[in-house]
Amino acid sequence: xxxxxxxxxxxxxxxxxxxxxxxxxxxxxxxxxxxxxxxxxxxxxxxxxxxxxxxxxxxxxxxxxxxxxxxxxxxxxxxxxxxxxxxxxxxxxxxxxxxxxxxxxxxxxxxxxxxxxxxxxxxxxxxxxxxxxxxxxxxxxxxxxxxxxxxxxxxxxxxxxxxxxxxxxxxxxxxxxxxxxxxxxxxxxxxxxxxxxxxxxxxxxxxxxxxxxxxxxxxxxxxxxxxxxxxxxxxxxxxxxxxxxxxxxxxxxxxxxxxxxxxxxxxxxxxxxxxxxxxxxxxxxxxxxxxxxxxxxxxx
Amino acid sequence: xxxxxxxxxxxxxxxxxxxxxxxxxxxxxxxxxxxxxxxxxxxxxxxxxxxxxxxxxxxxxxxxxxxxxxxxxxxxxxxxxxxxxxxxxxxxxxxxxxxxxxxxxxxxxxxxxxxxxxxxxxxxxx
Numbered sequence: 001x002x003x004x005x006x007x008x009x010x011x012x013x014x015x016x017x018x019x020x021x022x023x024x025x026x027x028x029x030x031x032x033x034x035x036x037x038x039x040x041x042x043x044x045x046x047x048x049x050x051x052x053x054x055x056x057x058x059x060x061x062x063x064x065x066x067x068x069x070x071x072x073x074x075x076x077x078x079x080x081x082x083x084x085x086x087x088x089x090x091x092x093x094x095x096x097x098x099x100x101x102x103x104x105x106x107x108x109x110x111x112x113x114x115x116x117x118x119x120x121x122x123x124x125x126x127x128x129x130x131x132x133x134x135x136x137x138x139x140x141x142x143x144x145x146x147x148x149x150x151x152x153x154x155x156x157x158x159x160x161x162x163x164x165x166x167x168x169x170x171x172x173x174x175x176x177x178x179x180x181x182x183x184x185x186x187x188x189x190x191x192x193x194x195x196x197x198x199x200x201x202x203x204x205x206x207x208x209x210x211x212x213x214x215x216x217x218x219x220x221x222x223x224x225x226x227x228x229x230x231x232x233x234x235x236x237x238x239x240x241x242x243x244x245x246x247x248x249x250x251x252x253x254x255x256x257x258x259x260x261x262x263x264x265x266x267x268x269x270x271x272x273x274x275x276x277x278x279x280x281x282x283x284x285x286x287x288x289x290x291x292x293x294x295x296x297x298x299x300x
Numbered sequence: 301x302x303x304x305x306x307x308x309x310x311x312x313x314x315x316x317x318x319x320x321x322x323x324x325x326x327x328x329x330x331x332x333x334x335x336x337x338x339x340x341x342x343x344x345x346x347x348x349x350x351x352x353x354x355x356x357x358x359x360x361x362x363x364x365x366x367x368x369x370x371x372x373x374x375x376x377x378x379x380x381x382x383x384x385x386x387x388x389x390x391x392x393x394x395x396x397x398x399x400x401x402x403x404x405x406x407x408x409x410x411x412x413x414x415x416x417x418x419x420x421x422x423x424x425x426x
Contacts, residue, residue: 031347169345176338176348194305197349214310214350268400275308 003028003149003181004049008058010205011044018044020205021058026183031175031195033213034185036202037286042185043081045202046153049183050079062149073149075102080142081153082135086126092137093122096144105146105178114140114170118163131158139167143174152184164188168195190279193217199278203286217278221256221263225249225271233266241284242291253284303344311346315354320363320382323374334364334372361385 004026011019019041026032036042047053048060051067051074060067067073086095092115100106115122118136120129129137135158142150156164172195175182186192189199199216201209209216220240223230227250234254241253253276258266263273276284289295301318303311319335322328335343340351355372358364363381364372375381402412 030349172341172345172347176341190305194303194311194344194346194350197347212349213347214312214353218310264396273308275306277306 001028002026003063005061006045006049006058006207007060009045009048009055009060010057011041011048011053011055017205019048019055022202022205022207024200024207024210026181027198028181029179030197031171031182031184032198032200033189033192033196034183034200034202035187035189035282035286036185040202040286041205042202043153044205046079046081046151046183046185050074050077050149050151052079075104076147077149077151078103078142078145078147079151079153080138080155082131082138082157084138084141088125088127091123091125092120095126096122096141099141099145103145103147107144107146111140111144114144118166132160132163135159136163136167139170143170146174146178146180148180150180150182152182152186154185154187156186156188164191168192171195188279189282190277193278199282201282201285208285213278216281217275218256220253220276220281220284221258222251222253222274222276223266223271224251224274225266225269229269229271233271239290240281241287243294253281303346311344312350312353312357315340315344315346315351316357319354319358320386323363323378324382328374330374330376330378332374333370334358334374336371 002025004024006022006024009019009022010017022041022045034042034046044053048055049062049067051062051070054068062070062073063076065072067077090098096108096111096115099111100108112122115137118133118140120133120137120140126134126137135155139152139155142152142155156167159167168191171182184192184196193213196213199209199211199213200207209219211219223234224245226248227244230250230252234252238255238257239252240255243251245251258273266273284292291298303314305311307314309317319328328334334355337348337352337355340346340354341348344351355364359366359372361381363375363378365375366372399412407415
């Protein structure tokens with residue numbers, strides 16, 4: 001069942017179009033990754049989904065209702081980002097105690113255990129925490145709220161590598177034990193690709209791709225070999241990325257439309273067929289040019 | 301086992317193959333209950349849907365069977381099926397690559413067979 005539907009959603013700030021006819025349906029109890037470049041419209045989209053703002057054009061429905069100014073949506077939704085604001089006069093242990101009044105499924109015991117594990121002193125104020133610790137606390141708050149719709153907007157900002165790994169594991173365990181709809185925006189696709197069921201790629205305010213993670217990973221392949229050979233085998237519209245390797249060889253990322261036999265033929269003719277990892281693929285797909293940064297430095 | 305996220309093999313296929321190996325090694329025997337998608341998700345730190353896909357692959361290949369509401373169990377002839385499948389698919393593929401490499405290195409048939417026999421002997425002597 002679709003729990004969030006976005007129809008033709010557009011939003012501008014001054015003259016910048018943050019979202020431009022965004023369409024997508026988020027299915028219930030799935031863990032979806034929202035991936036895109038800086039300024040692609042991720043945060044704008046997420047904020048409108050949780051009711052912090054309205055679209056200029058188009059329509060967003062959450063739990064079948066308009067999320068803006070909506071009590072049902074706000075009681076069943078938690079939005080975690082690095083700008084989360086908590087009452088300034090409350091210490092962490094007071095915050096996690098009060099949260100139970102707002103969120104029906106709140107698990108204060110979990111919050112406390114996680115705070116001990118991550119070394120958060122419960123007697124301090126939220127604004128006294130370092131960047132990484134603040135993100136950690138926000139993440140704990142988001143998991144412990146157990147809201148049917150849980151949205152993380154770049155939750156790992158400032159977290160070190162090991163805290164991030166622990167977070168992914170905690171997220172997975174919570175998701176298994178208490179299934180809920182989770183949207184996670186991040187730049188670290190390679191770290192969490194195994195966790196995600198679906199991926200949405202957003203580019204220039206539009207939904208570029210919405211696929212299961214498995215299909216996304218099988219979406220393209222990398223070919224390395226002599227330029228002529230490769231050009232003979234691929235069509236220009238299928239090329240997402242192209243790089244010269246030495247003077248005669250090139251590496252291209254292309255839409256994978258090759259059968260097993262076709263791939264065997266490619267290998268036979270000396271072309272190496274490799275997997276393109278999800279993070280690289282999303283980078284190539286969201287790039288404005290087919291050569292990436294190299295194009296900027298190309299002397300013509 | 302550690303999953304290889306960089307492999308051309310999808311994660312769910314890696315999961316299915318790992319389960320097959322568990323069956324071949326008698327870690328899970330006939331009519332015994334297979335791990336659930338949630339157990340696998342926990343073990344390998346992957347999305348439960350991916351784990352389910354691996355399990356379903358084995359159900360479609362008649363290696364596992366479903367009991368409604370109880371889970372998935374190992375088919376009595378699972379081992380034979382797995383061995384047959386691996387022979388037909390994996391081994392053949394490896395040999396295809398081996399032969400291709402041999403051609404590339406201009407190793408002829410007799411020489412190749414000689415190397416194969418030599419390696420087999422070495423393994424026996426160990």
